[in-house]
Amino acid sequence: MKRFFLYLTALMILSLPVSSALALTKIMIIGDSLSAGYGLKQAQSWVKLLQNKYDETDKPIELFNMSVSGQTTDNALLKIAKQLEVNTPTHVLIELGGNDGLRGFPVKRIKENLIELVSQSQTAGAKVAIMQVAIPPNLGPRYTEMFSNTFVDVANKTGSFKMPFFMNQIADKPALMQNDNLHPNDEAQPLIRDIMEKQIDEWLTSNQ
Numbered sequence: 001m002k003r004f005f006l007y008l009t010a011l012m013i014l015s016l017p018v019s020s021a022l023a024l025t026k027i028m029i030i031g032d033s034l035s036a037g038y039g040l041k042q043a044q045s046w047v048k049l050l051q052n053k054y055d056e057t058d059k060p061i062e063l064f065n066m067s068v069s070g071q072t073t074d075n076a077l078l079k080i081a082k083q084l085e086v087n088t089p090t091h092v093l094i095e096l097g098g099n100d101g102l103r104g105f106p107v108k109r110i111k112e113n114l115i116e117l118v119s120q121s122q123t124a125g126a127k128v129a130i131m132q133v134a135i136p137p138n139l140g141p142r143y144t145e146m147f148s149n150t151f152v153d154v155a156n157k158t159g160s161f162k163m164p165f166f167m168n169q170i171a172d173k174p175a176l177m178q179n180d181n182l183h184p185n186d187e188a189q190p191l192i193r194d195i196m197e198k199q200i201d202e203w204l205t206s207n208q
Contacts, residue, residue, distance in 0.1 A: 024060045025204065028087050028126070030076050030117065031067035031095035034167065038069045038183045046166075046192035053197065061200075064089060072099045073113035080117055084124040091204070092121040093129045093163070097151070101135035107146040111154060118158040129161040129203050130154055134168070161208035166195045 029035055029047060037045025047065045054061045064087045068075070073096050084092075094117055100110045118128045132151045137144045155162035167184070169191070170176050176188035184192060 024062060025091060026062050026064065026087065026089045027091045027093055027200070028064040028083065028089035029067055029093045029095065030071075030080065030083070031065075031093075031131075032071045032099055033067075033069035033183060034098070035065065035067035035095050036069045036071075037189075039178050040186055040189070044186045044189055046189045046196060049189055049193040050196055050200075053193065067095070070099055071096065072103075072105070073097060073110055073117065074100075076117055077113055080120050084121065084126070089121075089124075089126045091129070092118075092126045093131065093200075093203075094118065094121075095131040095133065097133040097147070098135060101133070101139075101143075101147045104139055104143070107143070107150055110147070111150045114150070114154045115158060118154065118160055122158070127161070127208065128158065129163045129208075130158075131163045132165050134165050159208060161203045161206055163199050163203060166192050166199070169195060 035045075035047055037047070042048055045065075047063055047067070051063045053059075054063075064083075066079070066083050066087075076094075076096055094114065096117070097110055097114065100113075114130065118130065121128045130151055132148070135144065135147060151162060154160065170184050170188050173188075174181075176184055176191070178185045
C-alpha cells in the first residue's frame with residue numbers, strides 16, 4: 001500500500017506543468033513611470049510583455065509590478081513593508097531614484113532611502129538588484145556624478161546586484177521615445193523586454 005501511494009505521488013508530480021514542478025521565482029519590481037508603463041496600455045508595458053514571454057515558455061518566473069508613475073524613494077519606503085508581506089518575493093528589483101534626482105533631492109537622502117529599501121527586502125528573505133538609474137545633467141556635473149555614484153555605493157554596501165539602466169539603449173533614439181522625451185513609447189517596450197530578460201537572467205544566475 002505504501003509503495004502504491006509513493007507511485008501515485010510521483011505520477012502527480014510528473015503530470016504537473018514544468019512551471020509548477022520547479023521552484024517559482026517571484027520578482028517584485030519597485031519602480032517609477034519607466035516600469036509602470038506611463039502613457040501606454042498595461043498590455044503594452046515591458047513588464048507585462050516579459051511576463052507573457054515567461055508564461056509562453058513555461059519559465060517559472062512571476063513578476064509583481066509595484067511601479068508607480070512619479071514614485072520616489074520616499075514614497076516607496078512608505079509601502080514596501082506591506083508589499084513584501086503580501087507578495088513574499090524571492091527577489092526584488094529596485095528601479096528608483098530618477099524622480100528624486102530630477103527634483104534635486106539631496107543625494108545623501110536618496111542613498112539612505114535606497115539602502116533602507118534594500119535592507120527591508122533582504123530582511124524579508126529576498127535577493128535584491130539595484131538599477132543604475134541616470135538623469136539628465138540639468139543640475140550640473142557635480143550633482144550628476146554624485147547621483148550616479150549613489151547606486152554603485154548602495155550595491156557595494158548592501159551586496160546587491162547592480163543592474164544597467166535599460167534606458168541607456170533607448171533614450172538616445174527619438175523614434176523610441178514619447179513626445180515628452182522622457183518616457184519610452186510602445187515601440188520601445190519589446191526592446192526593453194528583451195534587454196530586461198537578459199539582465200534578469202544574469203542576475204538570477206549570479207551569486208547576488
